[in-house]
Amino acid sequence: MKLDQLHEAAKRAAEASYSPYSKFRVGAALLCSDGTVFTGTNVENRSFGLTICAERSAIVAAVSAGHRSFASLAIATPDSHAPVGPCGACRQVISEFLGADAPVRFGGADGSVVDVTVGDLVPYDSLHDLSGPR
Numbered sequence: 299m300k301l302d303q304l305h306e307a308a309k310r311a312a313e314a315s316y317s318p319y320s321k322f323r324v325g326a327a328l329l330c331s332d333g334t335v336f337t338g339t340n341v342e343n344r345s346f347g348l349t350i351c352a353e354r355s356a357i358v359a360a361v362s363a364g365h366r367s368f369a370s371l372a373i374a375t376p377d378s379h380a381p382v383g384p385c386g387a388c389r390q391v392i393s394e395f396l397g398a399d400a401p402v403r404f405g406g407a408d409g410s411v412v413d414v415t416v417g418d419l420v421p422y423d424s425l426h427d428l429s430g431p432r
């Protein structure tokens with residue numbers, strides 16, 4: 299699947315966002331190596347700190363369904379004109395399951411997109427080598 303299509307899925311996922319506090323919707327779409335797509339959105343909480351980001355929602359959904367191997371990730375932030383990259387916590391979780399070469403696309407409402415790799419988001423990820431078979 300092309301990143302364009304995956305990004306469209308991320309935009310649709312953002313429509314389900316539960317974000318009454320920030321009013322900032324985020325959608326994520328994760329492409330599994332077998333072609334399956336899982337989506338996620340941000341789910342906020344009145345305690346703020348328990349908010350779950352869209353990227354982690356998608357990863358947790360996919361892993362919960364038995365997937366471990368992923369090809370790419372797209373993120374949509376329709377309430378921002380410019381593209382918004384994943385937060386630090388999400389970058390760490392993304393790096394747990396996607397390889398350093400895996401493409402990540404993020405884009406906002408102005409239609410522009412940023413294409414990077416997981417390695418760009420999490421450089422010097424030497425600890426990754428310590429995690430054995432996944």
Ligand code: THU
Binds near residue numbers: 320352
């Ligand atoms: N958010 C995400 O879902 N992903 C990110 O990578 C950045 C932040 C959410 C968390 C919160 O619900 C809202 O966006 C504002 O920070």
